[in-house]
Structures are given as structure tokens and as C-alpha cells.
Amino acid sequence: MKFKPLAFIINIAITLGVGALGGWATAQSVKIWYPTLNKPSFNPPNWLFAPVWTSLYILIGIAAYLVWIRRDKIVHFPRTVAIYLIQLILNLAWSFIFFYLHEIGFAMAEIILLLIIIVINASMFYKINKWAGLLFIPYILWVSFASFLTYNIFILN
Template sequence: MRLNPIALIINIAIPLAFGVAGAFFTSSSVTTWYVTLAKPSFNPPNQIFAPVWTALYILIGISAYRVWQKRDTINRFPRTIAIYFIQLMLNLMWSFIFFYSNQIGVAVFEIVFLLFIAIVNAILFYRIDKIAGLLFIPYILWIIFATVLTYNIFILN
């Protein structure tokens, strides 16, 4: 398959746009409400989150691009893409629930669902393109970390 630079850029821009929207919700309380919370010892410094999420969104976009390239050969492409957008939306919703709404308990349940859907997404992508599925592994590992972190913040507060 030939590289389609415009499609690649669009596929990377989509998850980055979700990330920017999530940052909007996060910015409202990251320097106010969030700093007042008790956090576990393994809580990373705030400046770690933006570069990590940016890298993850780029990997997710590359993964989606690889699947998009094979769209004509996939019987269930619309379902696969629906799952992809559902996991992006759940990712965005976590930022809204946790940071904007300050609902830590609800965020714990939501992120567990996000983790499940991200795993389903990775499996669906893997069935279409092994590399596309494997590109989801860092994202899933980060969601696992974020789940543990969210749960611990909930317990401590």
C-alpha cells in the first residue's frame, strides 16, 4: 500500500483533536481542584501527562490510518470504526468526568469501561492489521496505569 500523507495527517489529527478537547476540560481544574487532592506516591508530575498523551494519540492515529488503508478489504469496517470513535469519546469523557465535573468515583467506573473498549478496539485492529493492533499496547498500558491512579485518588479522597 502506498502512503497517503493527507489521510495519515487526518488520522493522526482526529485523536489529537480529542486530546485537545480533553485538555480543555482538564485545564479548568488541574491548577485548582486537582492540586488539593491527596495523591498516591506514584502520581507522575503534571508536566509528564501532555507529552505522554500526545505520543499516545499519534500512535492511535497511525494505527487508525493503517486500518483505514485496508478499509476496502474489511467486512465490518463501519463497526470497527464505531468502536474506535467510542473509545476516543470515552477517553474524552473521562477528562470531563474527572477534571471538569470532579466526580472521581464515576471516573473510576468510566475508565474501567474505557479500558475494556480500548482492548476491544486493539483486538479488532489487530485482526485487520497486526501492527495497528500492537500500536494500541502503549495506550492500553497507560490506561491501566491511569485506572490504578484514578482508583487510588478516589480511595485517598
């Protein structure tokens, strides 16, 4: 397949845009509310989250591009896009639920649903393009860790 630079940039811009919206929802709470919470000893330092999420959003965007360039060969392309968009919406929703609404319990339930949809999305992408599916592995690992972290913050607070 021939490289399509505009499609590549758009796919990455979409995921980085989701990240930017999540960052907006998070910004004030990270300074004011989040420091007041009891957190487990394995809680990463705040500076780590932005580079990790930026890297993950870029990987997700690349994976989406790898699927997009094969869209003509995908029997269930609308379903694939729907799962991908649901995953992005749930990703964004978690930031609003946890950081903007301060609903830790609801965020815990939502992140479990997010993780399930991410795994489904990765599996669908893998069937279309092996690399697209494999690019989701760091995302799955990070959201698994974030789920465990959210659970512990919920228990401690």
C-alpha cells in the first residue's frame, strides 16, 4: 500500500485531539483535587502521564491509519469504525468522570468497560492488519495498570 501522508496525519490528529480534550478535563483537578486523594505507593509521578498518553495516542493513530488504508478490503468496516470510535469516546469519558466530576467509583466501572472495548478493538484491528493490533498492546497494558490504580484510589478514598 502506498503511504498516504494526509490520512496518516488525520488519524494521529484525531487521537491527539481526544487526548487534548482529556487534558483539558484533567488540568485543574490535577493541581487542586487529585493531590488531596490518598494514592497507593505505586502511583506514578504526575509528569509521567502526559508523555505516556501522548505516545499511546500516536500509536493508536498509527494503528487506525493502518486499518484505514485497507478499508476497501474490510467486510465490516462500519463496525470496525464504530468500535474504534466507542473506544475513543470511553477513553475521553474516563478523564471527565474521574477528574472533572470526581466520581472515582463510576470511573472504576467505566475503565473496566473501556479496557474490554480496547481489547475488542485490538482484536478487530489485528484481523485486518497484524501491526495495527500489536500497536494496541502498550495501550492495553497502560489501561490495565490505570484500572488497577483507579481501583486502589477508589479503595483508599
